[in-house]
Amino acid sequence: xxxxxxxxxxxxxxxxxxxxxxxxxxxxxxxxxxxxxxxxxxxxxxxxxxxxxxxxxxxxxxxxxxxxxxxxxxxxxxxxxxxxxxxxxxxxxxxxxxxxxxxxxxxxxxxxxxxxxxxxxxxxxxxxxxxxxxxxxxxxxxxxxxxxxxxxxxxxxxxxxxxxxxxxxxxxxxxxxxxxxxxxxxxxxxxxxxxxxxxxxxxxxxxxxxxxxxxxxxxxxxxxxxxxxxxxxxxxxxxxxxxxxxxxxxxxx
Amino acid sequence: xxxxxxxxxxxxxxxxxxxxxxxxxxxxxxxxxxxxxxxxxxxxxxxxxxxxxxxxxxxxxxxxxxxxxxxxxxxxxxxxxxxxxxxxxxxxxxxxxxxxxxxxxxxxxxxxxxxxxxxxxxxxxxxxxxxxxxxxxxxxxxxxxxxxxxxxxxxxxxxxxxxxxxxxxxxxxxxxxxxxxxxxxxxxxxxxxxxxxxx
Ligand SMILES: Cc1cc2nc3c(=O)[nH]c(=O)nc-3n(C[C@H](O)[C@H](O)[C@H](O)COP(=O)(O)OP(=O)(O)OC[C@H]3O[C@@H](n4cnc5c(N)ncnc54)[C@H](O)[C@@H]3O)c2cc1C
Numbered sequence: 001x002x003x004x005x006x007x008x009x010x011x012x013x014x015x016x017x018x019x020x021x022x023x024x025x026x027x028x029x030x031x032x033x034x035x036x037x038x039x040x041x042x043x044x045x046x047x048x049x050x051x052x053x054x055x056x057x058x059x060x061x062x063x064x065x066x067x068x069x070x071x072x073x074x075x076x077x078x079x080x081x082x083x084x085x086x087x088x089x090x091x092x093x094x095x096x097x098x099x100x101x102x103x104x105x106x107x108x109x110x111x112x113x114x115x116x117x118x119x120x121x122x123x124x125x126x127x128x129x130x131x132x133x134x135x136x137x138x139x140x141x142x143x144x145x146x147x148x149x150x151x152x153x154x155x156x157x158x159x160x161x162x163x164x165x166x167x168x169x170x171x172x173x174x175x176x177x178x179x180x181x182x183x184x185x186x187x188x189x190x191x192x193x194x195x196x197x198x199x200x201x202x203x204x205x206x207x208x209x210x211x212x213x214x215x216x217x218x219x220x221x222x223x224x225x226x227x228x229x230x231x232x233x234x235x236x237x238x239x240x241x242x243x244x245x246x247x248x249x250x251x252x253x
Numbered sequence: 254x255x256x257x258x259x260x261x262x263x264x265x266x267x268x269x270x271x272x273x274x275x276x277x278x279x280x281x282x283x284x285x286x287x288x289x290x291x292x293x294x295x296x297x298x299x300x301x302x303x304x305x306x307x308x309x310x311x312x313x314x315x316x317x318x319x320x321x322x323x324x325x326x327x328x329x330x331x332x333x334x335x336x337x338x339x340x341x342x343x344x345x346x347x348x349x350x351x352x353x354x355x356x357x358x359x360x361x362x363x364x365x366x367x368x369x370x371x372x373x374x375x376x377x378x379x380x381x382x383x384x385x386x387x388x389x390x391x392x393x394x395x396x397x398x399x400x401x402x403x404x405x406x407x408x409x410x411x412x413x414x415x416x417x418x419x420x421x422x423x424x425x426x427x428x429x430x431x432x433x434x435x436x437x438x439x440x441x442x443x444x445x446x447x448x449x450x451x452x
Contacts, residue, residue, distance in 0.1 A: 010451035014256055051255040056263045059275055059334060088264045088277075096260040104255045109449065111435035112287055224284045228397055231289035241289045241367055248285055 012049060015105040017097055018076060023164045027082045027130060028094050029065060034105050035074040040064055042137040043114035043219065043247075046079065046107035050089060060089045063134035063221075063247075064108065067144050080164060082130035084250070113219065113247045117145040121217045124209045125153040126230050128200070128222025131249055132164050135221055143176050150178045154208045156200045156226065159188040182208035200226070205233045212238040221247040272336050273443035279335040282398065287431065290397050291367035291417050298401055300385060301420035302350060305358045312350070314401070317385065320345045325384055327407035329414070330443040342405055344386030347378040358423035362430060363404050366417040371430035372439070373406065373413055375423060382408055385418060410441040410448070 019031035042064075049059040062079040069076045084090045097103065115123065115138040123142075125135040132155055142151060157163050163183070173181050184204050185197045210216035218239060220230045227248045234244050272278065295314045302310040312320075324343050330336045361378055364370045377383065387394055387402045394400035399416025406413045412432050433439055438447040446452060 010449055012255065049255055050258040050261045050263070052261050052263045053257055056266065057255060057275065058261075058263055058277070061333065092258075092261055098259065101259050102256050103258060106449075109436060112432075228284070228290060235289045241291065244288050246286065246288050248283070250283070 010106075012104040012106050014102050017099055017101050017103070018071065018073075020099070023080060024162050026162070027080055027164050029078050029080045030093060030097070031069075031076050031078050032103065032105060033071055033073050033076050037068060037075040037077060038108070039068060040077070040108035041114040041116065042141040043134045044108035044110045045134070046077070046105050047109060048079070048089070048093070049104040049106070050092060051104070058089050061109070064137055065133050066137050066140040080130065080133045113221070113245050115141070115217070115219065117141055117147045119217065120149055122150045122210045122214050123152070124216045124218045125151065126205070126209070126218070126220045127153065128156045128226035129162070130164065131222030131226070131247070134247060135219055136165055138219065139172060139176070139179065142179070143172065148178060151180070152208060152210060153179070153181045154184065154200070154204060155181060156184040156186060156222070158186050160185070160190040180208070200230060202233050202236070205230065206237060209234070215243070218244045219247075220244065221249065223250050224248045270338060273330050274446045276330055276334055276336040276443065279337055282337065283331065283333070283335055284397050285331060285333055285412075286416060287369070288367065291365075292396055293366045293401055293417060295401055300350075300402070300418065302354055303420060303422045304354055304356045305423050305425050306355070308355065310350075310354055317345055317387070317402070320349055323384060325386075325405065325407070327405070329407050329411050332410040332412055332437065332441070332448050341390055342384065342386040343388035344384040344402070344405065346381060347383040347385070348381060350385065351379065354423075356423045358425050360424040360427045362422045362424055362428055363415040364419055364422065365415050366419050369415060369417070369431050371413050371415050372428055372433055373409065374440075377406060377409065378421070382406065408442075410443050412437065413441055
């Protein structure tokens, strides 16, 4: 039924950039201080809105990458932005948006593509490229809440250099009991990797996901073509559609 | 106007067509849905209007195709902010389907193969403003865009144009659908920017 959406989700408020982290050559994490942030669930997103001097506005959605962090000036949230070649908003956020600059923020938004830490069902996460962001929010929330739900992540990237949150993921496989991660490389695999670069297929999902009889909850996020492919494979393997939640990040595959 | 973002110019803008506020133009046809794409066979496909008094009106695929066909040329606006202008469709007007349905209901809940639902005032399905469409751009509607048939209600945000539509339940009381219970606006008028609850 209706998720309780805090009232502040419905208005634009001003956030400020307080920190920036380079994740890959094309993706950066932006830490925003949002004084009236009402809290959020892993998987939810914000809308960010930019205004030009002539009043022109552009808004885009970005998943919140992890739990809220307390800062000296109030709550902070993180988003991770992947540069879209010839894009209007993402290159601005990566190249121009400066320390202390304001941006309008609306959220949290989205009451469907969410994982609730009180869920105990096994979780399978399938990420393509920047589709890792809301899934990482789930992995981080699992750790932060001490959830014992078993998690499996399949993460498809072009090359090893494109793995967002690479160091943290390495740490988490070691420290977060019950979390497994499998990578699929589409263009270039790391030194010593077994197998050839390939697009995600039935064997990957079958080998590294949970079988349907364990009744896992599945979250698939990435470019549209990726999500279409993976969701079809999962249904083909016998996962009921109602337990496969998808979020499509962009129009192109 | 919001606070100015230092250094933000936006994309060069020359004679942009009149779009609803906050929308940008796309030439692509993006896909947005909550789960996997259902595949529906035409042999078993049916469209059912269920009136509030319990009576049901059913059409098989062949029966739908035998009804008078229209070819709407419309602009569509997705709540995720893309708009696509001048899209061409073929299908059957809801006026045709509702003709002869005995109802005093004011609301409709469209439901889909796969379980998706969305609510609309019944009046918004009337007056030549809504269709059950099966053809896009001259070709059968692809499954990822809602084929074999979807609702087309172009004057509302596109989530109201339920993909894989299976029927419509007529209601005396408004009942929010899938996205509407997940925080989206009950009505969804793009020109009034009714995206989320409270807009
Ligand atoms: C719910 C939701 C959550 C999202 N979360 C994130 C996130 O956490 N991180 C993130 O980086 N992005 C995320 N996105 C995508 C983001 O909203 C923008 O679409 C993206 O940043 C591109 O915006 P832009 O203005 O730079 O490009 P635009 O000016 O909008 O587009 C420029 C060109 O790129 C194409 N394009 C647009 N978006 C994409 C895309 N994602 N991939 C490939 N091609 C594209 C367009 O068709 C166009 O040709 C999310 C989208 C949604 C709907």
